Amino acid sequence: MSGFVFGEKPIEVAGGDGVHVYGADGTEYLDFGASYACTPVGHCHPAVVDAVQSQAGDLLYVQGSYPTETRTALYDRLAALGPGDCANVWLCNSGTEANEAALKFARHATGRETVVAAKRAFHGRTLGALAATWKSEYREGFAVPEHVEFVDFGDPGALREAVDDETAAVLLEPIQGEGGVHPAPTGYLQTAREVCDETGAALVLDEIQTGLGRTGSLWACQRAGVEPDALTVAKGLGSGLPVAATLVADWLAEDAGNHGSTFSGGPVPCAAALATLDVLEDEELAANAADVGQYLQSELVDLPVRDVRGEGLMVGVEVKRGATRALRGLALEHRVLALPAGRTVVRLLPPLTVTEHEADQVVDALEAVL
Numbered sequence: 273m274s275g276f277v278f279g280e281k282p283i284e285v286a287g288g289d290g291v292h293v294y295g296a297d298g299t300e301y302l303d304f305g306a307s308y309a310c311t312p313v314g315h316c317h318p319a320v321v322d323a324v325q326s327q328a329g330d331l332l333y334v335q336g337s338y339p340t341e342t343r344t345a346l347y348d349r350l351a352a353l354g355p356g357d358c359a360n361v362w363l364c365n366s367g368t369e370a371n372e373a374a375l376k377f378a379r380h381a382t383g384r385e386t387v388v389a390a391k392r393a394f395h396g397r398t399l400g401a402l403a404a405t406w407k408s409e410y411r412e413g414f415a416v417p418e419h420v421e422f423v424d425f426g427d428p429g430a431l432r433e434a435v436d437d438e439t440a441a442v443l444l445e446p447i448q449g450e451g452g453v454h455p456a457p458t459g460y461l462q463t464a465r466e467v468c469d470e471t472g473a474a475l476v477l478d479e480i481q482t483g484l485g486r487t488g489s490l491w492a493c494q495r496a497g498v499e500p501d502a503l504t505v506a507k508g509l510g511s512g513l514p515v516a517a518t519l520v521a522d523w524l525a526e527d528a529g530n531h532g533s534t535f536s537g538g539p540v541p542c543a544a545a546l547a548t549l550d551v552l553e554d555e556e557l558a559a560n561a562a563d564v565g566q567y568l569q570s571e572l573v574d575l576p577v578r579d580v581r582g583e584g585l586m587v588g589v590e591v592k593r594g595a596t597r598a599l600r601g602l603a604l605e606h607r608v609l610a611l612p613a614g615r616t617v618v619r620l621l622p623p624l625t626v627t628e629h630e631a632d633q634v635v636d637a638l639e640a641v642l
């Protein structure tokens with residue numbers, strides 16, 4: 273239905289290794305998009321590949337009613353990593369499902385219907401998550417349910433006004449990704465926490481893009497000093513295998529109702545997630561994201577661009593003459609892959625293993641195409 277066409281022909285990708293992918297014709301690309309942050313530890317990290325191959329040989333699948341060592345280990349691991357009280361784990365297969373679950377749990381526990389979300393937000397494409405996704409382009413023609421109230425992202429007054437005792441959940445990205453890489457202003461997430469405490473609504477943070485160390489700590493909400501009632505993680509969790517999670521506080525888990533999914537917690541994606549979490553920790557990749565991210569931003573601000581935003585290795589560069597043109601130049605002339613975030617923003621979400629030298633290569637390439 274859609275895809276990147278950088279020139280006459282799309283780039284067919286045949287392999288990946290660390291921060292590089294390889295075209296079918298053997299061309300090497302520096303991957304600073306990481307396929308939407310899905311490869312935080314790099315492409316084909318040997319520890320992840322080994323874990324997947326070994327698990328596939330032991331057991332490909334068994335229904336969720338039988339506990340497996342791998343799923344139990346991932347439950348324990350994520351429970352320990354959940355911020356604050358978010359120690360109850362629901363596993364699923366994609367980001368949108370993780371958000372659906374969070375919203376279902378919030379509705380069930382509160383007995384309320386309304387969700388407050390932010391303009392420019394992206395939370396997924398199944399109907400519940402889509403209802404909280406802002407852009408009309410994603411919504412048009414789907415008769416999207418209308419229980420979501422949208423507020424300006426970053427405006428604490430608007431949030432206070434919108435959230436009341438009929439609100440089941442406030443759903444926010446700590447840094448809006450798809451919407452143009454907009455970090456929440458200082459104090460905004462605290463306000464969201466306060467408003468939820470005052471009204472009994474659940475604070476749900478969508479860390480599907482910001483999570484897993486990308487912003488310099490495991491979760492972006494830790495940097496803001498805010499503990500949500502539910503946090504969703506997907507994208508990089510399985511290094512590209514379909515696994516996602518909703519981490520929820522006790523009060524949501526205790527009254528979670530009946531929710532389920534056939535492939536939830538399958539052995540192979542769980543093995544990939546455990547190995548990915550191990551590598552993130554062993555190689556101290558959140559710290560690398562903080563260091564290289566800061567370096568990258570400090571170099572980018574010297575380019576002739578409108579704005580540089582983000583935290584760690586989630587960076588948006590607002591360019592003057594359109595993102596598509598810049599992205600095409602980067603890919604075809606400089607063999608650097610990046611992502612758009614709207615029409616004017618070049619988004620960089622590289623693997624968290626990148627070095628300052630690789631950051632320099634991307635800055636030089638951007639300078640050349642701008």
Ligand SMILES: *Cc1c(COP(=O)(O)O)cnc(C)c1O
Nearest residue numbers: 366367368394395396478480481
């Ligand atoms: C990608 C993304 C989603 C949706 O995830 P899918 O796995 O594509 O369903 C939701 N929220 C955010 C912030 C995302 O970046």
